[in-house]
Amino acid sequence: MNKIELVTATLEASLNTKIERHFDTLDTDPDVLKQLLADKRSENTRRAYEKDVNDFLQTMTGMPAVPDNVLEFLHLEERQAVSVVLKYKAKLIDKGLKEATVNRRLAAIKSLVEMGRKLGVCHYALGDIKGEKVAKYRDTTGVDAGTFERVLQQCDRATLAGKRDYALLRLLWGNALRRNEISQLSVRDFDPLTKTLRILGKGRGTQSETVDLGTATVQAIADWLEARGGNQSHDTPLFTALDFANSGHRLTGDGIRKIVVRHSENAGIKKQMSPHRIRHSAITAALDATDGNVRKVQKLSRHRKLDTLMIYDDNRGRDQQDITEMLDGMF
Known part of the structure; x- marks a missing residue:
C-alpha cells in the first residue's frame, strides 16, 4: 500500500468510526x-x-x-x-x-x-411558579466620611496589623470594593507606578478589570507590603492573615468582615457594620459629592444597571421625608 492509499484508508476509517468511541452519548x-x-x-x-x-x-x-x-x-x-x-x-x-x-x-x-x-431527562418547566416580591437594595444606609475617619483612626499604623487594616479599609472606602474582590487580590494585581489595581469583579468569571486608586490608598498598600517583607512573589496574596494559626495565608472574606467590625466597634459605631456597609457608605458619599451624578458614580460602583444606583440616590435624597414635612406644615 503506497502513501496515498494509506492516507485514504485512514481518513475512511475515521469517517466510519462511531461517535460513541470518543463521546459518551448513551448516559x-x-x-x-x-x-x-x-x-x-x-x-x-x-x-x-x-x-x-x-x-x-x-x-x-x-x-x-x-x-x-x-x-x-x-x-x-x-x-x-x-x-x-x-x-x-x-x-x-x-x-x-x-x-x-x-x-x-x-x-x-x-x-x-x-x-x-x-440533558434530556426532564420534559417540563416551572415557569408557572412565581417568586415572592422583593424590594431590592432597600437599605443603602451607611456612615458619613467623618464617622468612617474615626474607624481609620483605630488602626495603629506603628504595627504590622495596623498597616494592613489601614490599607484594607482605605481600599474598601476609596474604591467601594466588595470583600471577595479584595480577598482574591494578589501582589501582581497591584501596580503602584500606574496607581491601578486589577480585580475580578462580581459576575465576571475570570475576566479581570482595572480600577484606578487614590494616592493615599496606593501609599497605604505600599507601606503594608514593605512592612510585611518576606518573599512576595506575584502569586502572593495582597492581604494576608497575621494570627499564629493562619499567618501568611490569604485573608478570607470573613476575616475582612471581622476587621471591619472590630475597628467600627472600637470607634463607637452602634450601627452593624460590614464591608458591604462601607461600600454603601462610599457610594452614597460619592453621590453627595457629585450632586447625584449617577453615571459618574457608576464608574466607581461598577453596577451594571443604572437603576440600582438610582435607588441609592433616592434613599440619599430623602425625598419622602421632605414631602412629608411639607404636608405636615400645611396646618
Missing part, C-alpha cells in the same frame, strides 16, 4: 446536580445551589440530594412537579423565611430542572 442516567454545579464558576454559587437543592429534597423526600431522587423528581409529570414545588414553597413561607431566601431556593430548583431539560 441515560446523568448526575444532573453534579453537572449543574460544574456549570457554575463561583465556588460560593456552587455551595449555595447544592445547599438549596439538598434542602428541597430533604424536605420533600426525607433524604439529601443523590442522583436517584434527583432523577425521580425530574422524571415527574409537569403537574406533579409543579405541585411538589408549590408545597415546598408553602413550607418555606410557613417557616417564616424571608422573601429573598424563598426566591433563591426556588431559583436553585428551576436551574436543576433547566439542566435536566438540557
Whole structure:
C-alpha cells in the first residue's frame, strides 16, 4: 500500500468510526446536580445551589440530594412537579423565611430542572411558579466620611496589623470594593507606578478589570507590603492573615468582615457594620459629592444597571421625608 492509499484508508476509517468511541452519548442516567454545579464558576454559587437543592429534597423526600431522587423528581409529570414545588414553597413561607431566601431556593430548583431539560431527562418547566416580591437594595444606609475617619483612626499604623487594616479599609472606602474582590487580590494585581489595581469583579468569571486608586490608598498598600517583607512573589496574596494559626495565608472574606467590625466597634459605631456597609457608605458619599451624578458614580460602583444606583440616590435624597414635612406644615 503506497502513501496515498494509506492516507485514504485512514481518513475512511475515521469517517466510519462511531461517535460513541470518543463521546459518551448513551448516559441515560446523568448526575444532573453534579453537572449543574460544574456549570457554575463561583465556588460560593456552587455551595449555595447544592445547599438549596439538598434542602428541597430533604424536605420533600426525607433524604439529601443523590442522583436517584434527583432523577425521580425530574422524571415527574409537569403537574406533579409543579405541585411538589408549590408545597415546598408553602413550607418555606410557613417557616417564616424571608422573601429573598424563598426566591433563591426556588431559583436553585428551576436551574436543576433547566439542566435536566438540557440533558434530556426532564420534559417540563416551572415557569408557572412565581417568586415572592422583593424590594431590592432597600437599605443603602451607611456612615458619613467623618464617622468612617474615626474607624481609620483605630488602626495603629506603628504595627504590622495596623498597616494592613489601614490599607484594607482605605481600599474598601476609596474604591467601594466588595470583600471577595479584595480577598482574591494578589501582589501582581497591584501596580503602584500606574496607581491601578486589577480585580475580578462580581459576575465576571475570570475576566479581570482595572480600577484606578487614590494616592493615599496606593501609599497605604505600599507601606503594608514593605512592612510585611518576606518573599512576595506575584502569586502572593495582597492581604494576608497575621494570627499564629493562619499567618501568611490569604485573608478570607470573613476575616475582612471581622476587621471591619472590630475597628467600627472600637470607634463607637452602634450601627452593624460590614464591608458591604462601607461600600454603601462610599457610594452614597460619592453621590453627595457629585450632586447625584449617577453615571459618574457608576464608574466607581461598577453596577451594571443604572437603576440600582438610582435607588441609592433616592434613599440619599430623602425625598419622602421632605414631602412629608411639607404636608405636615400645611396646618
